[in-house]
Each structure stands twice: as structure tokens, then as C-alpha cells.
Amino acid sequence: MEVVHVSNPNLVPQGVGDDSSRGSTTLFRIHPQYTLQMAGEASRTELSLGAQIERSSDTALSANRNLPSVGVLWEGRGPTSVIQLRASLAEASTRETEFADFGRVALDSTQRTGSVGATWSRELTPNTGLELAAFHTRVKYDTSTARDYQETGGSAVYRWQVSENSRYALTASTARQQQEGSVGGGVSNNRVSRTGLVLGYESELSERVTLAINVGGVRAGSLEKRTRSVGGIRLTGEGERLTYTLEWGVDVTADGTARGYTRADNIGVSLGYTLTAATSLTLGASRARALSGERSQGSLLYAQIRSELSPFWAATAGLEHRRARTGSVPFARGHSVTLGLVYTHPDF
Known part of the structure; x- marks a missing residue:
């Protein structure tokens, strides 16, 4: 349960629109x-049900939301192989997902994502293994500024x-996306493909420090196909009181634009520190930037304190600052203050 006070939730730049468009709202x-x-001995089943119910003190700035989610996973294990079948359906705020993935300032709308997939992995020798995966995803938006699409793909x-x-x-990996409808006069039922080849390396530098690096190329597009470099690096460490993660990556992923796929880079750092046996502090910063299509970038700074009140109850408090812009428009800024109460029961 959270109470969040947000200033300029739509990240409207100074000098654009009237003062009311950059106002504040309180979210419950x-x-x-x-x-x-x-x-069981050779299988595992997991079912998850959830929802985010949000009410706004000013629906002109931030709409009321009911965002359900459901997921199911079945896993079967053999002596040298594992098979997983999964399905999920979830709704999310497009304003949040677009900012996190591409640094975009999106309209206050909702997207619904349904997905099914299967993964089969096998141990070939004590030191080698093979994994095959396939998926189908469908994304629908409740706004005409984004294009609904279906994506089917697989990987080895x-x-x-x-x-x-x-x-x-x-x-x-390979995938094909079929777009539905049109955005801004775009072509209906456009088909876009994506193929990629990536080499990854992971090493445990010490007992508590892990380094992961990947590099490769992706070819994506419909009319103008181009091969783009992708890759990333991630460093994680865990001490007695301090944990940290440093990561940077560039990838080409599906979205609701007329291009079908957008190349974006993301960089982030997070630090966690145990203040006492019951209280921890988390600090972090991240930036997402779209490198193709309409250029956009958004950055986030945050801090959160969590205190365990009992085995089942915890209190949280947080601060967050956002900064974003699209094209040559001036940067827009907004911040939020959050107070929360968390109840967790591991077993009934």
C-alpha cells in the first residue's frame, strides 16, 4: 500500500502548455x-495473481487505474533436460514502461500484454548445454498514438x-512482428523482422563479485533493414552490508511505433546498504535513451528506506526525481515522494 505525491507526472517541459498541465497529484x-x-519430484507449477489499483486526486493529470496480472509456469525435469511452459497476461501504464525502456514521455495510457512461450534445455556434456525457446506475444494499447502488434519468435x-x-x-534469435492498425497515417498490417547473434561471457571474479559481458549484432526493419551492434556489461557484488549493481546495455526491442523495433541503450547503478538488522537503504540512478526513430532520453534518481516492523510488516519511504526530453525540446523535470506499508505472508 502506497501514498505517492507526484509533481509534473506527465513531464511537461517548462514553457510548454499552461501551469495546470505541470501540476501535482496524489496517488493512492x-x-x-x-x-x-x-x-513434486520431477515437476513444478507456479501460479501468480496480482493487480495494481491506483486512484488519483487529479484524474486530469493521472488517470485512475486497475491493472491486473496473471501468470502460470509449469516446469518438468528429467535426468539431463528441463522443459518450461508459461503464459501470462498483464496490464501496465504506458507512461511507466515507455520511460523505463526508451526514455520516452508517453501519454497517460494503458497497454495489455499477453504472452505464451516454451523453453527446452538439455545438458549435452558436463560442460556444455543447449537451450531452445519459442514465444508469441500480443500487445494492445488503449490509445491511437501507439500501434497494436503481435510478435512471434524463437532462439537457440x-x-x-x-x-x-x-x-x-x-x-x-529471430522474430517477426505484425503490426495492426495505423499510427499517423502509417501502413496497416506492416510486417517487421528481427534476427540477431550474440556472444556472452560470465565470470565469477570472486566469491561475491560477478561480471557478465555480451556483444553481437541485430538486423531489424521492414523497408530499410540495417545491422546494428548490440551488447552490454553487468557487474554485481555483495558484501556483508553493501550490495551493488552496475550495468550498461544496447539492444533492439519491439515497441508500439511504426518502425516496429527501436534500438535503445540503458545504463544503471544501484547501491544497497544495511543500516541496521531491520533497516536498509537503497540508492540508484538510471538512464534510457532511444537511438532510432524519434530520439528521446529519460533519467531517474531514487532513494528508498525500508524498515522491517515485524516478521510480516514493513514500512517504506522514498524519493524519486525524473528528467526527460524528446528531440530538441528542453528537458522536463518531475519528482515524487512515497510512503508505503508492505504486508508479506510466506505461507498460510
Whole structure:
């Protein structure tokens, strides 16, 4: 349960629109979630049900929301192989997802994502393995500024271990997206493809520090197909009181624009510090930037304190500052203050 006071929730730049478009609103949120897990000797089933219910003190700035989610996972294990079947359906705020993925300032709208998939992995030798995966995803928006689409794809991963602490993975992937409707006079039922090849490396530098690096190329587009470099690096560490994550990556992912796929880079850092046995502090910063289509970038600074009140109850408090712009428009700024109460019961 949260109470969030947000200034300039739509990230309207100074000098654009009237003062009311950059006003403040208070959001009241409740986020119930229930997870059921059933495990046997050779199989495991997990069912998750959840929702985010949000009410706004000013619906002209931020709409009331009811965002349900449901997911199911079945996993079967053999002596040297594992198969997973999964399905999910979830709704989310487009304003939040577009900002996190591409740094975009999106309209206050909702997207619904349904997905089914399967993954099969097999241990070929003690040091090598193969993984095959397939998926189908459908995304629908409740705004005409974004294009509904379906995406079907698959991947093959070959993994091999070169030492006790180091391993490689070579991933080949392909996907085809079919767009529905049109945006701004765009072509209806446009088909866009994506193929990629990525080499990954992971190493445990020490008992508590892990480094992961990947590099490769992706070819995506419909009329103008171009091969773009992708890759990333991630460093994670865990000490007695301090944990940290540093990461940077560039990838080409599906979205609701007429292009179908957008190349974007993301950089982030997070630090966690245990103040006392019951209280922890988390600090973080991130930036997302679209590198194709309409250029956009958004950055986020945040701080959160969490205190365990009892085995089941915890209190949280947080600050967040956002900064974003599209094209040559001046940067827009907004911030929020959050107070929350969390109830968690691991078993009934």
C-alpha cells in the first residue's frame, strides 16, 4: 500500500502548455499479489495473481487505474533436460514502461500484454548445454498514438563452461512482428523482422563479485533493414552490508511505433546498504535513451528506506526525481515522494 505525491507526472517541459498541465497529484495505490507454488519430484507449477489499483486526486493529470496480472509456469525435469511452459497476461501504464525502456514521455495510457512461450534445455556434456525457446506475444494499447502488434519468435543458445568460474553462451534469435492498425497515417498490417547473434561471457571474479559481458549484432526493419551492434556489461557484488549493481546495455526491442523495433541503450547503478538488522537503504540512478526513430532520453534518481516492523510488516519511504526530453525540446523535470506499508505472508 502506497501514498505517492507526484509533481509534473506527465513531464511537461517548462514553457510548454499552461501551469495546470505541470501540476501535482496524489496517488493512492494498493498492490495485492498471491503466488501459489506446487512442487513434486520431477515437476513444478507456479501460479501468480496480482493487480495494481491506483486512484488519483487529479484524474486530469493521472488517470485512475486497475491493472491486473496473471501468470502460470509449469516446469518438468528429467535426468539431463528441463522443459518450461508459461503464459501470462498483464496490464501496465504506458507512461511507466515507455520511460523505463526508451526514455520516452508517453501519454497517460494503458497497454495489455499477453504472452505464451516454451523453453527446452538439455545438458549435452558436463560442460556444455543447449537451450531452445519459442514465444508469441500480443500487445494492445488503449490509445491511437501507439500501434497494436503481435510478435512471434524463437532462439537457440549453446553454452559451454571453460573453467569452474567462467562460461560462454552463443545465442541466435529471430522474430517477426505484425503490426495492426495505423499510427499517423502509417501502413496497416506492416510486417517487421528481427534476427540477431550474440556472444556472452560470465565470470565469477570472486566469491561475491560477478561480471557478465555480451556483444553481437541485430538486423531489424521492414523497408530499410540495417545491422546494428548490440551488447552490454553487468557487474554485481555483495558484501556483508553493501550490495551493488552496475550495468550498461544496447539492444533492439519491439515497441508500439511504426518502425516496429527501436534500438535503445540503458545504463544503471544501484547501491544497497544495511543500516541496521531491520533497516536498509537503497540508492540508484538510471538512464534510457532511444537511438532510432524519434530520439528521446529519460533519467531517474531514487532513494528508498525500508524498515522491517515485524516478521510480516514493513514500512517504506522514498524519493524519486525524473528528467526527460524528446528531440530538441528542453528537458522536463518531475519528482515524487512515497510512503508505503508492505504486508508479506510466506505461507498460510
